[in-house]
Amino acid sequence: MADFLLELLTEEIPARMQPEAAVQLGERFRTLLDKAGLQAEAVETYVTPRRLALLARGLPPASAPVVEERRGPRADAPDAAIAGFLKSTGLARDQLEERETDRGRFLFATLRREGEPTAALLAERLPALLAGFAWPKAMRFEPTGFRWVRPLRGIVALLDGEVVPFAVAGVASGRETMGHRVMGGGTALRIDSPRTHAAQLEAAFVLLDAEARKARIREGARKAAAAAGLALVEDEGLVAENAGLAEWPVPLLGRFDPAFLAVPPELLVLTMKVNQKYFACVDARGQLAPAFVCIANLEAPDGGRAIVAGNERVLAARLADARFFWEQDVKVPLDAQAAKLSGILFHEKLGTMAEKVERVARLARWLVETHPGQFPGATPGLVERAARLAKADLVTGTVGEFPELQGVIGAHIADAQGEPAEVVAALRQHYAPVPEGSVPVAVALADRVDTLLAFFSVSLIPSGSKDPFALRRAALASLDIIIGHSLRMDILKVFEFHFLNVISTIATQAARQSDLFSNLKILEENLPDWSRNSSYRDAIEALGLTSIYFEYNVDATQQLLTFLAERLKVRERDAGVRHDLIDAVFALGHEDDLVRLLARVRALQAFVETKEGENLLAGFRRAANILKAEEKKDGPHDGPVAPALLVEPAERALDTALEGAQAAVRAAVNAEDFTAAMQTLAALRPFVDRFFDTVTVNADDPGLRRNRLALLAKLRATAALVADFSKVEG
Template identity: 50%
Template sequence: MTDFLLELRCEEIPARMQLKASEDLARLFTEELARAGLKPAAIDSFVTPRRLALVARGLPLETAAVSEEHKGPRTSAPPQALEGFLRKTGLTQDQLEDRDGVWFAVVNKPGRATMDVLADAVPAVIRAFPWPKAMRWGVASQTTESLRWVRPLQGIVAIFGEQLVDIAVEHVRSGYATLGHRFHHPGAITIGGADDYVEKLRACHVIVSHQERQAIIAAKAAQAAAAHGYTVIEDKGLVAENAGLTEWPVPLLGDFDPAFLEVPPEVIQLTLRINQKYFVLRDAAGKLAPAFICTANIEAKDGGAAIIAGNRKVLAARLSDARFFWEQDRKTALADHAQKLGRITFHEKLGTVADKVERVAKLARWLVEEGIVKGADADLTEQAARLAKADLVTEMVGEFPELQGVMGGYYARAEGLPDAVADAIRDHYKPVGQGDDVPTAPVTVAVSLADKLDTLVAFFAINEPPTGSKDPFALRRAALSVLRLVEVNKLRAPLKSIFHHSHWYGLVMSSLLDSARKNQGMGLRAEDRNFREEYENGKRVLYYADTVIDVSDWIRRSSYDDSINFENDPVGALLDFFADRLKVQQREAGVRHDLIDAVFALGGEDDLVRLLARVHALQSFVATDDGANLLAGYKRAANILKKEAVDPAIVPAAPSEPAEAALLAALDAAEPLAARAVTDERFADAMAALATLRAPIDAFFESVTVNDADPAKRGARLALLDRVRAAVHGVADFSKITG
């Protein structure tokens, strides 16, 4: 068995593409070999900024002869079908086998030299390589058929054992030579084969293993920080990125003027990390340290002093810009910043960010006044909602969009606004992802919930729900965030009531109408004295002079986008959407989706806290013997009732069997207990009441014939089973439960 080395050398590969490219090279190469019947014992992959490489271990000198069997048409098929099959296999009819009226072809392929297979495979891999972005270069780039690569391809090393595999890809021909480090060893290196590749390059200041470079960066950065009493803020993504920028990584510690620490720490961290690719440090007290670690690509003769000085100078300019933004933004009050939100379009059909802020402020206040979010001051909540998006127009957020909300919180605190307002501005986007913290401060909860609910209703109102894998407005994430806010804070939030909150919902519809008027024109202007709008019974009514404008009729007659339909209430679709998101969330938490279906199937349950309490009690119950047996009895009763419905015209007879009477007595006792428990939201007690039906139901089915010849007896027994089903449905629809 022999090893094969392949190196593809080019100009610098972007760091973000390297690891995926290394995986793709191994995958494509393995697939090409598999087509020829070869399977390496193992593949080692390497990547640096200037090269992709792999070593395929344990390849035979030649492929084994293989016999392939192909099934063809029936012997009675038209001649054209047989001719096509013969062309495909390259055989003649007398070489086919007739097996029970079907033609079969057995094609014997002789073995090939592995060198020949490799010579064909490598160019195929290069030409099929799936770079996210690629380029053409040189004279060959005048045609679209020329080679495309991430950066100009400069060299190919392809050695099988000790033999060179002759490969030519346009202007590049394979050889034994590669290049070492761009500065430490820019000359050619002769590679003898797979066994000496890694160490020869290491001797020339190139570490070909991305993982090894990451380990070096992490370890030496920690050592450099510790030598000055600092610790590195863990950032695995930045470690990987620096490993993708260097072939010989050398972490170096530098410092910056402590005066810059007056700028919010998040700004400094982003400046260091995003702009400069530096590691951020903390001091012994856990505060941001006035120092950084950069990763050089050389071992400098002066120990890196000049490199550190250059990086310090660049960083000082960056931090000076950040400090300027911080100082300039604070000269304007947040309320004045908020006045500029009308210049930013939220969505072409939903108006501006200022329109959204108005809606969110109304809803957030209502959530507090209705007692859905308890413990919040309504005035502070509305103030926070009106200022929550103000930092979108600041210089700092323009430079660092990642800091929206965060900077608003800092500006609010610097302005002397109440802490509850500043905290709500800072955290109202949370929770952003599954692992993000969930706000619990009442004002923050109200603003965050209102912001996300407004987004969901607005986009469903314009018929822009997520489809398949597409979710351009992150509505799935918004719904999951709502669910987490409700669950963590135990909010008694009836979704239907919230969605139909008249004034806020009217504002959503108003935004649609205003956008429709703006885009299509109704011959109306807000400043027209004859035009006015009023709210009557919570609904927006438009007047022109004394004539009521029928918005729905206008929308139907206009040529405006049909996706805006004022007649279709999006609430039903939105509730279904929440049900689906709840299943996803609870499945990850270990809750069975069929149990959620069983509760949702009852209809009218839109209080998520109550719904989840019911689901959790149901899951505990069905896991017990009583629950499993009651479920079996319920399903037997339900199946009978599918075939034999209760006939209201038949007067039921009195119970004639002991088991029948026992079940009737058990129902008389259990039904009111279960109903009261459900009303009081004691769902475990409701399940316990239903559990008392288990034995009577079992005994009933063992000794009672439901479909008695006597219609009165049959009617009584069917009515009894109907009561069983109804009693169970008071808690959940057991027909939705699997198993």
């Protein structure tokens, strides 16, 4: 068995492209082996800023022999036909086998093709592997038309100690590569064999393994910070990026003017990270320190002093730019910044960002006014103020330069301008997955609900894999907030209230485009008076604003509720909650409190997964199936049960049990004691079993039959107080 090494020496490969390139090389090489009839014990890939490498261990000396069976003409075919078959196979007549088949007696040839040497197969197929390599961006090299990420400088191709000869774009394979660009001595490095490759490169100051480079960066950066009495701000993404920039990483500590610490720390950290790929440091109190760790790509004779000095100068200029943006932004009142949002379009059908802010402010205020117990300590005035300022920093120079700091910069400006602490917290957490604190929660939830309902109202709903407005993410974020903070509210009523705000904006946009400002004024004056149960279409058409002028979706609230239910299934799947049970509770049509719904679902799951629950579920299903079949014939059987027609002891016992169970289940559900509700249903099992064992539902007497079907409908209705058991699988 042999080992094979392929190293492609290039100019610098962008760090972001390196991991995928290594994966692709491995996949393409495995495909090559498969098609060539070869197998390797292991295939490993490596990537550095200047090289892409592959090591295949345990390759056979040649491909496996191929045995092929080919059917020829019939045994009694004319001589010419048999001669043609012999010529195509290269065999003699006595080497053929006669064999009986269901179509008669035929001639068969067994052809054996010996395997080809592995070196020859690799030499033949590797050029195509490289020519078909896909880079996100690539350079084209004439006259061959070969495409590669950067100029290809050399190819090492060794099978054990022997060169596998081939050429790509005028570059011939061999055994020579280069070590470190500076420390490697500038002379060619002759690789002895695949097994010595990594060690020889390391001796030439190249760490081939990216994980080894990451470990060197991680540990060296921590030590550099600790030597100065500081701690590193850990950042694995930055570790990986630096590993893609240096073949011999050397962490060095630098410092910057402490005066820059007057700038928000997040801005300083992001400037160091994004612009310079530096790690930030904090002091013993966890406060940002005027120091950083940079990653050099060599061990300098002066210990890195000149490198550090150069990096300090570059960083000083970057931090000065960041400070300029901050100082300009903090001078402008956030209210003035928010006013500029009227010049930013949120969506062509949904108005400007300023109109979105207005909608969010109305909804956030309404949430707190109508659900004060769910947002303790929050006042309508605070949440409205926070909502009106939450997106003001989108127009600042700082966020324009660093979009990642949206919300954070607004919070710092709000704090500097004397806004209440609750407002500052709401701005800081506006884009957080699950904010903390009543004011931040109310504003963040209002923002996400507005986004969802607005796009659903104009029928811009995700389909398949397409979700251009990230509505699935907004839905999951809404669920995380509602369930994470146990917010008790009828989510459908929230949607219905906010729908009025949304269609007002839709009408505004349409009116702008149609010059219907007089009708728009009437619409805005009348919107607050519309009943939640009125027909939106009739009301709008009565005002003269028909769908000719704007699009809206009066079913948006129900569609959005269904969409949330689907997202809830996704969210709870990892927690082991069954999707069919969520359907079973949603199907009731009146459970719009998502916290209560989830509690009901979990109690239902605990019940149906017990033996008792499985048996009772079978009884409910049997009743439902009988009713379904009979109701197809003569309609619903939901009428009252006539006690006088309960002639069998088992049906009288079941009716009595159901009377008590209905009252007990209603009381338990109202008290949100769903476990007790399930236990009450479980207690019905012996009565249900006895009924089906001893009572004939489809009795000959029509009156008895109808009454027994009504009793089964009563059983179905009792179960439906908890869930629609027809939706439960299994």
